[in-house]
Amino acid sequence: MTKKMLLLILVGCLYAEVRGGSHSLRYFYTGTSGLPDFPEFVIVGYVDEAQIMKYDSKSGRAVPKQSWMEEYVRKEDLGYWERQTQISQGQQVLFKGDIQTTMQRYNQTSGGVHTLQEMYGCELRDDGTTAGFEQFAYDGQDFVAFDKETQTWVTPVLAAVITKHKWDADRASNQMLKGYLEQECVEWLIKYMCYRKEMLERKVRPEVRIYDGPGSESNSIALTCMVTGFYPRAIDVTWIRDGETQMDNTYTDGILPNEDGMYQIEKIEIGSDDKCNHTCEVDHGSLNLELNIVW
Structure with missing residues (x-):
């Protein structure tokens, strides 16, 4: 992908974000041997710092x-x-074979705990240039890494020389890897970033309801104002009684996340001997005017 093509896409959805810094798409593979209670293979993917x-x-x-x-x-x-x-x-199948092969490279025939890790991905910088990378580590030490410019593999350890020569000989695969890191990976990053931006900038109106129950003291009433399903997180929920803001005798667990990515908050007034003239006032970015629910 050329710089001109990238900038055309950025104008549509990313320019305001990318011009202030770079963004990355990274995947981490971890294969293990000798850890029966741990998954033998795990993949995690990140856009910037978000999994x-x-x-x-x-x-x-x-x-x-x-x-x-x-x-x-x-x-x-x-x-x-x-x-x-x-x-x-x-x-997962490939990694299981690769970790056994790597153990042999180090003359480790059996036993012990060993890990093989791979990290690959790409970066989109604020000036429109890109970077791509793929590297492997064994037992926490550098093993072999891809040099995108020469389309060859480099290694700091003798045990990886056989692997390096084998992979260097597969020029078609290395050319495809270079193409993926320079173009396809960046295209996926832009797609994810555009969609994340669209989702994070959305505004979802809250649902509000009031219900009552017995208070902690005899003959007292607890009123709960339940506000759910709103986005973004910032919100102001206030109890009003007889036209005055009620700050005392209120309790909340704070703003909590829902499983669907939205948020919720409960604001409870306790110690009231009268349910009349109570209003739950909600101020949120999705609302043109404050939402008032009267009991």
Whole structure:
């Protein structure tokens, strides 16, 4: 993808964000041996610092970790997670063989705890340039890494020389990898960023209801103002009685996240001996005017 093409896309949805910094799409694969209570294979994917997906060998499924990723699939690509699951299952099989091969490279025939890790992805900088990377580590130490410019593999350890020569000989695969890191990976990053921006800028109107129950003291009433399903998080919920803001005798657990990515808050007034003349006032960015629910 050329710089001109990237900038044309950025004008549409990302320019305001990207011009202030760079963004990245990264995937981390971890294969283990000798840890019976730990998944033998795990994949996690990130857009910047936000985890977008996870796969592990115990569940055998790739799943979203952000509500906007779930929404993207529902609207844009219903087969996305099934494809990700199949890809991840295939990588799990390859990693199981790779970790055994790497143990042999180090003359480790059996026993012990060992890990093989892979990190790959791409970066989109604020000036429109890109970077791509793929590297492997074994037991926490650098093993082999891809040099995108020369389309060859480099290694700081003798045990990886055989692997380096084998992978260098597959020029077609290395050329495809370079193309993925420079173009396809960046295209996916832009797609995710655009959709995340669209989702994070949406405004969802809250639902509000009031209900009552016995208070903590005899003959007292507790009124609860339940505000749910709103986005973004910032909101102001206030009890009004006889036209005056009631700050005393109120309790809340604070603003809590829902499973669907929305938020909720309960504001309870306690110690009131009269249910009359109470109003729950809600101020949120999705509302043109404050929402007042009168008991």
